[in-house]
Amino acid sequence: MVMDALGMSEALRDGKIDRLELIKESYQKIDQLNGKLNAVIQRRDERALREAEKFVDKGQPFAGIPLLLKGLGQNLAGEPDTNGARLLKNNYAQETDNFVNRLQKAGFIVIGQTNVPEFGFKNITDPTLYGAAHNPWNLQYSPGGSSGGSASAVAAGIVPIAAGNDGGGSIRIPASFSGLIGLKPTRGRVPVGPTSWRGWQGAAINFALTKSIRDTAALLDALQIVQPAAPFQTPLFKPGFLARIEQPFKRKLRVAYSIESPVGSTVSQEAKAAVLEVVTFLNSLGIQTNEIENPLNGPELMQSYYIVNAGETASMFQKIEQKIGRKVTSADMELTTWAIYQAGLLLSAKDYSKTLSLWDEASAVMDRLYESYDAYLTPTTAYIAPKINAELITVKSLKKMRHVTELNKDERLNLISEFFERSLKLTPFTQQANMTGQPAISLPTFVSKKGLPLGVQFIGRKGDEATLMQLGRLFERNHMFKMLDE
Incomplete structure (x- = not known):
């Protein structure tokens, strides 16, 4: 069995492997594989090897383990900070953010950055700046996005382990498409700042993609924090997630599940089968399951999600314009980004305030669900990964996007819904947890007839990642994870 990150850390301490050689091995794998995968967009060989040579083991949980940062929203001083955007291709981070600093304190050695769609707007990864990333299960398919x-x-x-972030499923979607464990923690659980504090008004949160539940738990233990300056707070979980995963559940679990799309789109039979297999497994262990209807207004919430995306994008470009000293134009960015930006320019404070109130109301509705259930199970994605060359935006929508400045506010917002329709059909299950702030985890339990993975998603009550990871450990212990053989 291939070692997970904690296993590597233990082997380093036991002298079974060499820290410098471990970093070199990751770079050798990049040399061998990245020409086909296009997963890594930046390397820091000399600095990473120097850090490995000088590394001091102080008992860190991930003592000298190689890590890739996501090339979006995870800043390491002196390293590129492009966000997958042509406009920022020569931009470098001025300081290390609190999330990355916490990763380094946990013992990780950053060896580079990974590919992302421009500004993270897509559920696939195909930026004009770097080109498409490929799925190692089948190179003709996308690994998902934005991580x-x-x-x-x-x-x-x-x-x-590689770092990711999740503003609408951007950890869980690629976890489903690529056969990995993908946790989005509770809003306020992990470090934010010192410049970006709210992350799409709390919808976006940093974490990682992993191959073992114990790595997931130990990483969350290392990252969880209460920051007095942060706008969102979640109490520390003690004695810790790693300590909890091997313990029995505190009571007989009750799991709600749904196999219907929250936005009314179609769901593949294989995605439904993945959930029903899990239901059968849970029932065999005496865990109660009940099929329910999603209690939220999915279409209304998605429209509100696009409002926040557009508003945050307009704010982002205002800051970029101040930095570069000129107005941005459509030539500076991809068409998807331009259309979202133009929609944001016409939004009012009233639109934004109404949207945030809707998110709070949805959060309260979902919290009531957990008075009856311990977890909520859905497919992670409604379909397997799309092919690299899949046409996810229609020709009709592309034409409208080129003329977006001629549209009024409502027409621009409706256009976002229109050009994301095909993408949303693939991944309608992940966004709600971002809006409500709940923790959610994708587990790799299913492989389709085409030999591509599909994940199932468990969504928990705010602050209760522990139950999600206990469920994950239950599947892992019963050898139900389907991961790519290396």
Whole structure:
């Protein structure tokens, strides 16, 4: 069995492997695989090897383990900070953010950055700046997005853990498409700042893609924090997630499940089968399951999600314009980005305030669900990964996007829904947890007839990642994870 990150750390301490050689091995794998995968967009060989030589083992949980950062929203001072965008191709981070600093304190050695779609707007990874990332299960398919490069690198065995972030499923979607474990923690659980504090008004949160539940738990133990300056707070979980995963459940579990899309789109029979297999397994262990209807207004929430995306994008470009000293134009960015930006320019404070109130109301509705259930099970994605060359935006929508400045506010917002329709059909299950702030995890339990993975998603009550990871460990212990053989 291939070692996970904790296993590597233990082997380093036992003298079974060499820390410098471990970093070199990851770079050798990049040399061998990245020409086909295009998962890694930046390397820091000399600095990483120097850090490995000087590394001091102070008992860190991941003592000298190689890690790839996502090339979006995870800043390491002096390293590129492009966000997958042509406009920022020569931009470098001025400081290390609190999330990356915490990773380094946990013992990780950053060896580079992974591929992302421009500004993370897509559920696939195909930026004009770097080109498409490929899925190691089948190179003709996408590893997903926006943490697609990270997923590709972990699935291929380049590193045992790669950092990601999730604003609408961007960890869980590539985890489903690439056969990995993908946790989105509770809003306020992990470090934010010192410049970006809210992350799409709390919808976006940093974490990682992994291959073992104990790595997931230990990483969350290392990252969880209460930051007085942060706008969102979640109490520390003690004695810790790693300590909890091998313990029995506190009571007989009750799991709600749904196999219907929350936005009314179609769901593949294989995605439904993946969930029903899990239901059968849970029932065999005496865990109660009940099929329910999603209690939220999915279409309304998705429209609100696009409002926040557009508003945050307009704010982002205002800051970029101040930095570069000129107005941005459509030539500076991909068409998807331009259309979202133009929609954001016409939004009002009233639109934004109404949207955030809707998210709070949805959060309260979902919290009531957990008075009756311990977890909520759905497919992670409704279909397997799309092919690299899949046409996810229609020709009709592309034409409208080129003329987006001629549209009024409502027409621009409706256009976002229109051009994301095909993409959303693939991945309608992940966004709600971002809006409500709940923890959610994708587990790799199913492989389709085409030989591509599909994940199932468990969504928990705010603050209760422990139950999600206990469920994950239950599947792992029963050898139900389907991961790519390296």
